[in-house]
Structure formats: C-alpha cells, structure tokens
Amino acid sequence: MAVDSAKLIDIIKAIADKITENREYLTELDSAIGDADHGINMSKGFKVVVERISGMEGKDCGTILKTVGMALVSTVGGASGPLYGTAFMRAGQAVDGKNQLNFEDLILLMEAALEGIKYRGKAGRGEKTIVDALEPAVEALKLHREKGFEAALKEAVEAAKRGMEDTKNIMAKKGRASYLGERSLGHQDPGATSCYLMIETMALQLLGDKKA
Numbered sequence: 001m002a003v004d005s006a007k008l009i010d011i012i013k014a015i016a017d018k019i020t021e022n023r024e025y026l027t028e029l030d031s032a033i034g035d036a037d038h039g040i041n042m043s044k045g046f047k048v049v050v051e052r053i054s055g056m057e058g059k060d061c062g063t064i065l066k067t068v069g070m071a072l073v074s075t076v077g078g079a080s081g082p083l084y085g086t087a088f089m090r091a092g093q094a095v096d097g098k099n100q101l102n103f104e105d106l107i108l109l110m111e112a113a114l115e116g117i118k119y120r121g122k123a124g125r126g127e128k129t130i131v132d133a134l135e136p137a138v139e140a141l142k143l144h145r146e147k148g149f150e151a152a153l154k155e156a157v158e159a160a161k162r163g164m165e166d167t168k169n170i171m172a173k174k175g176r177a178s179y180l181g182e183r184s185l186g187h188q189d190p191g192a193t194s195c196y197l198m199i200e201t202m203a204l205q206l207l208g209d210k211k212a
C-alpha cells in the first residue's frame, strides 16, 4: 500500500461524495434518536473540506489531514464536528511531514483518530457513538496486520459494520440520544453509521477493484 498526497485527496473526496449521497439516510437515523441534522451537518462540513483540500497535491499527507480536521471543526455544527475534526487533526499529526503513507502509517493514523475522538468525547465502547464503529475497525487492522493490508482492511470494514449494527442493541450514554434512555434501543446510531461509511469508502479506494 502506498498513498501519496494526490491519492489521499481522492480518498477524502470519495468520502465526501459518500456522505453527501447518504445525507438523507444519516439525517433520518438522527431524527429517530437526535435532532435530525447529522447528514446535514456532515455534508455541509465535507463540502467545505473538498473546497479546502482541492489543489493541495503538493502538500504532505499530514497537512492535508489537518486541513480536513480544521474544516470540520469550523463548519460542522453539533457534536460530530469537533469529534470528527479532532480525529482528522490527530490523524494528520500522526503522519506529519510524510509525502507517502504505507500500511503502518494507516494503522498509526487510524489509532490517532480513535484516540482523538475518545479524548474529545469521553466515550468508551458500548455507549452508542462513533467509537462503536471506529474502535473495532482499528482493533481489526492491528489484529490482522500480519495478513497484509488487503486482508486486514477487509476485516476492519467488517468489524466497523458489525459495530455499527450492534448500536441498535445498546442504550445511548453520550450525546443527545442519551436523553432518551431506553427509548434509544432499537435504533442504529447516526455517528457510528457515518463512521462506517467513511471506513468502507476508504477501503474501497485503497483496494481498487478488489471489493472491500
């Protein structure tokens, strides 16, 4: 696996497209247990992300990821802006100055993103948040790293998907959905869903034609 700045920009643009395509779906999920704005928040943020990273091919991967983070923090209203913003900023710091990323760098930046979200949101696994999709994915990447990046990435996508689906069976302990208590049961978490969509899109981009 080798990702240069131009490829990184392509991956981020693909993520932005995926989020925009799922704007209504994410908003619908948030209408059940939140305030019906997650898809709106995220697509607004990623529109600005695409504007800011366009033409950044000459910059290193860390700078590009930090630019994504800053764009999300400054444009996304709601809890998800500072959370995803911190994740991308931390990911950028983890690969600061690098013009090319390999599989080990990917693990490093994903770990840093997870740490950033946990630091900012103080959520652990099982609280019906972004962490429930991201943490299993990061764990799978590490657990399966010896199998090579393609196999490990596929495992990570599967783990994120299971984590996302499992949020239906848990009560929200953080964020707006926590006000609902037991009534949050039975609903899939919007943030875990947007996180899964991002991981799946990144994997498809990295795997090329080979299905994630």
Ligand code: ADP
Pocket: 030, 034, 035, 037, 038, 041, 042, 077, 078, 079, 080, 081, 083, 117, 120, 121, 122, 123, 128, 129, 130, 131, 174, 175, 176, 189, 190, 191, 192
């Ligand atoms: P808001 O809840 O402010 O309207 P969004 O609707 O954009 O913000 O995002 C809601 C999502 O944010 C939730 O589905 C959840 O996954 C995520 N979230 C909320 N609080 C936390 C937290 N403390 N840690 C991690 N993720 C969180």
Ligand code: MG
Pocket: 030, 034, 035, 036, 037, 038, 078, 176
């Ligand atoms: Mg919301």
